[in-house]
Structures are given as structure tokens and as C-alpha cells.
Amino acid sequence: MSPQAHCLVVYASLNQVHRVKRRLYQGGVYVDMVRAPKCLGVSGCSFALRCEPDLLSAVRRASLETAIEIRGVFSESPAGYCPLP
Amino acid sequence: MTYLDHAATSWPKPLAVVEAMCAAIERAGGNPGRSGHKLAMRAGETVYACREHLAELFGVPDPLRICFTSNATESLNLAIQGFLKPGDHAVYSAMEHNSVWRPLRELERRGVRISVAPAGPDGIVRPESVASQLEPNTRLIVLIHASNVNGALNPIDEVGRVARRRNIRLLVDAAQTAGAVPIDVEAMNIDMLAFPGHKGLLGPQGTGGLYVREPILLEPLKMGGTGSDSESPLQPGFAPDRYESGTLNSPGIAGLNEGVKYLLQRGVGEIQRQERTLTERLLGGLAEIRQVHVYGPSNLSERTGVVSFNIEGRDPVTVADQLDCRFEIACRAGLHCAYLAHQTQGTARTGTVRFSLGALSTEGDVDVAVAAVRTLAQGERS
Numbered sequence: 001m002s003p004q005a006h007c008l009v010v011y012a013s014l015n016q017v018h019r020v021k022r023r024l025y026q027g028g029v030y031v032d033m034v035r036a037p038k039c040l041g042v043s044g045c046s047f048a049l050r051c052e053p054d055l056l057s058a059v060r061r062a063s064l065e066t067a068i069e070i071r072g073v074f075s076e077s078p079a080g081y082c083p084l085p
Numbered sequence: 086m087t088y089l090d091h092a093a094t095s096w097p098k099p100l101a102v103v104e105a106m107c108a109a110i111e112r113a114g115g116n117p118g119r120s121g122h123k124l125a126m127r128a129g130e131t132v133y134a135c136r137e138h139l140a141e142l143f144g145v146p147d148p149l150r151i152c153f154t155s156n157a158t159e160s161l162n163l164a165i166q167g168f169l170k171p172g173d174h175a176v177y178s179a180m181e182h183n184s185v186w187r188p189l190r191e192l193e194r195r196g197v198r199i200s201v202a203p204a205g206p207d208g209i210v211r212p213e214s215v216a217s218q219l220e221p222n223t224r225l226i227v228l229i230h231a232s233n234v235n236g237a238l239n240p241i242d243e244v245g246r247v248a249r250r251r252n253i254r255l256l257v258d259a260a261q262t263a264g265a266v267p268i269d270v271e272a273m274n275i276d277m278l279a280f281p282g283h284k285g286l287l288g289p290q291g292t293g294g295l296y297v298r299e300p301i302l303l304e305p306l307k308m309g310g311t312g313s314d315s316e317s318p319l320q321p322g323f324a325p326d327r328y329e330s331g332t333l334n335s336p337g338i339a340g341l342n343e344g345v346k347y348l349l350q351r352g353v354g355e356i357q358r359q360e361r362t363l364t365e366r367l368l369g370g371l372a373e374i375r376q377v378h379v380y381g382p383s384n385l386s387e388r389t390g391v392v393s394f395n396i397e398g399r400d401p402v403t404v405a406d407q408l409d410c411r412f413e414i415a416c417r418a419g420l421h422c423a424y425l426a427h428q429t430q431g432t433a434r435t436g437t438v439r440f441s442l443g444a445l446s447t448e449g450d451v452d453v454a455v456a457a458v459r460t461l462a463q464g465e466r467s
Contacts, residue, residue, distance in 0.1 A: 013313035013326050014118040018133035019149055035121030044315030045119070066147070 005077040007056045007084065009063070009070055010036045010048045016068045017047040023062040029055060040081055042072040050076070056084075087414045087453045091443030092233050092261055092391045092421075094283045094290055099445075101343040102287060105131075109339035117335050118312035128335045135342035136325075142345055142353070143278060143296060144269035151296050152325035153333055157260040158184040159306070160279035160295035161227075163328060164256050165189060167303030168225055168277075171196030175225040176218045178202045178210040178239075180232045180426045185258060189227070198222075204429050207382040208237030212244050219251060226255050230262040234426040234437070235381030236364075236391035238266065245274030254301065260284060264344075264444065265360060265389060267353045270296055277301070286348065287444065288341030291334050297324060307331065348444070356444045360390040363442050363451050367392055370455030376462040380430050380437060390442030393432075396462045401438040404461060408438075412457040416440050 011017050017033050024031055036046035051059055056073070063070050073084040088096050115125030117132045133148070140148040154160045165188045169175055175192075177185055179201050189199050200218040204210045215226055226248050231238045241257055248255040254276040259268060263278075264285025270278055275296070282292025297303060305320050309330035314321045321327050348356070365385055371377050376397040382388040396404055405418035419436040420427050427433040440454055 012321065012323065013311065014129050015133065015136075015149055015313075015325055016323075018129065019147075022133070022137065033126065043313070045312050047118075047121070 005053060005075045006050050007053055007059075008034070008036065008040070008048045008050055008074045008076050008081070009056070009059050010040060010042045010046050010072040010074070011068060012043055012046060012071055014047045017049055019066050020059065020062045020068055021049060023066050024058060027058070027062070029058050029062075031055060031059065037081065040072060040074060046071060087412070087450050089440040089442065089446070089450060089454055090415045090417050091284065091446070092439065092441030093417055095285065095287050095443045095445075097445065098287055098289065098340070099343065099347045101347065102289065102340040105343040106289060106336045106340040109336040113335070113339070116332055118333075119310075131339045131342060132333060132335055135338050135345065138342060138345040138349060139294060142264075142268075142349060144271050145296055146271070147299065150299060150324055151294050152328040153338060154293040154295055154328075155291050155334065156283070156293040157258065157279050157281040158293075160293050161185055161256070161258060162188050163295055163303060163306045164277045164279055164297070165225075165227065166192065166306060168254065168256075168301070169197045172222070173225070174198040174200070174220045174223045175227060176200050176202055176215055176223060177227040178215070178229060179204045179429045180208055180210060180234070180237065180239075181227065181229050181423070182233055182258060182260065182426075183422045183424065184260075185227050185229070186425055204237070206430075207387070208232050208235045208380070208426065208430055209382060209387060210239050210244075212240060212247050215244050216247050219253065223251070223253050226253055227258070228255065229258040229260070230268075231266065231389045231391065232381070232423070232426055233261050233391060234421050234423050234439070235393045235430060236261075236388040237381050238262075238386075238388050241275065242273045248276075249274045261389060261391060264348050264353060264356070266357055270298070282337070282341040282344070285444065286341060287344030289337045292337040292341045295328070297328075303328065305330065351444070360442050360444075360446070361385045363446055363448065364388065364390045364392065366448060367440060367442070367451045367455065370451065371458060374455075374459050374462050377458060380432065390446070392440045392442075393430075393437035394440075394458075395432070395435060395437050396458065399461070401436050404438050407461055408454075408457055412453070414454055414457055416454075
């Protein structure tokens with residue numbers, strides 16, 4: 001992943017994004033919410049959290065703690081999107 | 086105006102409720118959960134904030150287990166129709182509102198068996214009464230938390246323990262208690278909690294909600310766009326999206342959010358204490374009028390600020406009209422959409438006059454009301 005890249009963590013709905021975002025916020029972690037690009041092919045009308053790569057583990061942990069399924073994780077850079085494991 | 090009709094809807098609302106609704110339309114008027122622009126995202130943030138505040142108020146561990154509806158009736162219909170299937174057995178009480186009685190009777194026509202747990206003469210439904218109606222295939226107990234007719238407050242926590250021991254789900258109708266009586270869904274073993282937004286929660290009309298405990302999965306009442314899994318022909322399997330098809334009433338929810346914040350700040354326990362003091366004053370005042378008969382429990386710990394009464398020989402609707410026209414007092418008369426409860430307390434033929442107190446009621450409201458009833462009961466007959 002290039003140093004400029006962000007991560008997109010995709011969820012099924014805005015409600016789920018809010019839940020995870022709030023859990024992160026309570027731990028002092030601030031991330032953005034965005035509509036998930038359709039080209040990711042994850043799920044129609046999805047929303048995502050956009051974060052720095054070093055916050056990805058915190059996002060994954062918050063998702064686990066709130067029992068919210070992550071539909072996909074991607075790196076985002078000017079070159080496009082690349083799925084991450 | 087002396088407003089004593091909080092059991093129908095609370096009025097006035099805190100100013101913050103009105104301001105938040107205007108702001109929602111002016112500055113956050115997008116469609117929450119659909120588009121990604123700022124107006125829509127702001128609307129979504131407010132909707133989620135309301136879910137969180139409601140979760141805090143009711144002790145709900147996961148805010149996403151609360152779905153928004155248009156009122157408590159819709160919530161009850163979603164819970165009852167979405168949970169019960171032909172062959173199931175359900176128990177409800179003799180104090181239920183038509184919003185429970187009618188959907189259950191309709192389901193009875195479709196193969197659901199139902200039984201009524203009798204209430205005592207004071208309108209309280211005891212856990213033994215509920216337990217006496219349980220059968221091996223009972224899946225659901227539906228119980229009103231407090232009567233909208235006479236204020237009788239049911240021991241939900243005790244019934245919750247009975248339900249939990251038998252692995253039966255408990256649905257509570259909190260139309261008269263949400264925001265007026267402390268509720269903790271975990272401590273009280275409540276599996277589903279139906280509540281209006283526009284009564285004790287001080288939000289606007291057209292708002293309400295339903296808490297559904299994990300892992301209960303209801304059949305939705307309505308289906309359509311949810312802003313999620315749009316490529317699927319089926320409703321999402323997760324809450325709250327599964328139950329919230331169509332655009333939410335986000336201005337209303339913004340107002341409700343402020344109402345709930347007001348309650349969290351002031352404390353529902355404190356509101357209950359104040360309402361009890363006022364209820365005692367109201368009951369005491371009415372008890373001094375010989376021609377007045379008051380219904381419901383006399384013990385303040387077993388009731389809310391909903392007080393039903395009749396004046397001997399007088400039609401309750403006429404009394405309410407006179408209270409309105411001559412004394413500027415707003416109250417409700419009749420059967421209060423709860424024929425079963427009136428049957429139970431013996432007023433199905435006549436109905437009653439109902440005064441109902443709210444978070445913003447005052448001693449002055451009570452004194453004006455008692456004086457007016459005294460005038461109507463004594464002045465014109467002497």
C-alpha cells in the first residue's frame with residue numbers, strides 16, 4: 001500500500017457505519033463516513049468508513065466488538081481500489 | 086389552557102424539540118441512509134444520535150436493536166404480527182389497548198391461539214394471573230406497562246421473570262410509561278418494548294419505536310427500500326434496516342432526540358416522583374367531591390398520573406366538553422380505545438373522564454382541574 005493510500009471499510013448500511021464510528025469515537029479514534037463506491041461491487045447502497053491504514057486494526061476491532069459484519073476492506077489511492085484481506 | 090391530556094399526546098413540547106425540527110428541515114433536510122451528501126449525512130447523524138439516546142434511556146445494549154416507527158400502535162403491530170405464527174399461543178391482559186387486542190384477534194382468525202390474563206379490580210395484572218394462562222406452546226406474553234384508562238402500573242419485572250423462566254418472549258406496551266416511569270429492558274427481562282415518541286418522550290406526533298432483543302428476528306410489516314443490500318430481492322436480515330423500509334421521519338426523529346435528551350438530563354425517576362406528588366394532589370382533591378367516583382389503584386406506587394373518574398349521573402363526554410368550553414381544560418372522555426380495560430373496571434357502558442399528567446404539569450394545573458370538577462359536580466346540582 002502506498003503511503004498516501006486510505007482504507008475503506010465497507011458495511012451494509014449507514015446505521016452500521018454509525019455504530020462502529022461511535023464505538024471508535026468513544027475510544028478517541030476519529031474516522032470519516034462515505035458512500036461506498038459502486039465499483040467495489042460489495043453491496044448496493046453501502047456506506048463505508050474511510051481511515052488511515054494505521055487505524056484499520058482499530059476499525060476491525062470496533063466492528064468485532066459491536067458484532068457488525070464488514071462487507072469488504074479496500075485500499076484507496078489515486079490509482080484506484082484494491083481489496084485487502 | 087390547562088392541559089391534562091398527556092396520555093393522548095404531550096403538550097407543550099420543550100422548546101428544543103421545536104427548534105430541532107426546524108433545524109432538521111432547514112439544515113439537515115437530506116434523506117438519511119440514502120445519499121452521501123452533507124445534508125443526508127447530517128440527517129443520518131441525528132437519527133443515530135436519537136437511537137443512542139433511546140438506548141441509554143431504556144438500558145438497551147445495542148442502539149441498532151431499536152427501530153423507528155410512526156407510533157406505538159405500529160410498533161405493537163410489527164411485534165405481534167411479525168413474531169406470532171399459526172399454531173402459536175399468546176397471552177395478553179384484560180387491560181390492553183385496542184392496538185394489542187385487535188391485531189391479536191385478527192391473528193386468532195389466522196390460527197394463533199390467544200388467552201386473556203384477568204386483572205384485579207384495581208386494573209393491575211398480577212404475575213400469577215399471567216402464569217395461569219400459560220400453555221406449553223405459549224410463545225409470547227403481551228402486557229401493557231401502565232393502563233391508559235386508569236393508570237394501573239403492572240409489575241413488569243415480575244412478569245418478566247415468569248416469562249424468562251419459561252423461555253417465553255415478553256412484549257411490553259410502554260405507551261404510557263416511556264419517559265414517565267424508569268424502564269430497563271435488561272433488568273426487567275423485556276424482549277420487545279413498544280413506545281410512542283409523542284407522549285412521555287416529548288417528541289412530535291408521527292414518531293415511535295420498537296426495541297427487539299437479539300436474536301429475535303421479526304417478519305417486517307412493510308418491505309422496500311432500506312438503503313442497504315439493494316441488489317437483493319429480500320428484506321435485509323439485520324436490524325434496524327429490516328424494519329425501516331421507506332424514508333424515515335427525520336424531522337420528527339430530530340425532535341424526538343431533543344425530547345429524550347431533556348428526559349436524560351432531568352431524569353425519569355425525578356419526573357415520576359413529581360408526577361406522583363401531583364397525582365396524590367389530584368386524587369385527594371377529587372376524593373373530596375362526594376359525587377365523583379375515581380377508578381384505579383389508590384396506592385401511588387401502583388399507578389401513574391392517568392386518572393379516570395365519573396361524576397354521578399353525568400355523561401363523561403359532556404363533562405369533558407364543559408371542562409374544555411367553560412374552564413379551558415383539555416382532557417379526554419370516552420373509552421380511550423381500550424374497551425377491554427373499561428370492561429374490566431365496569432365502565433364499558435359509560436366510559437370515563439380522564440385527566441392525565443405529564444412531565445411539565447404543575448400544581449396549578451391540578452388545582453384548576455379539581456376546582457372545575459367541583460363546580461360541575463356540586464355547583465350545578467345544588
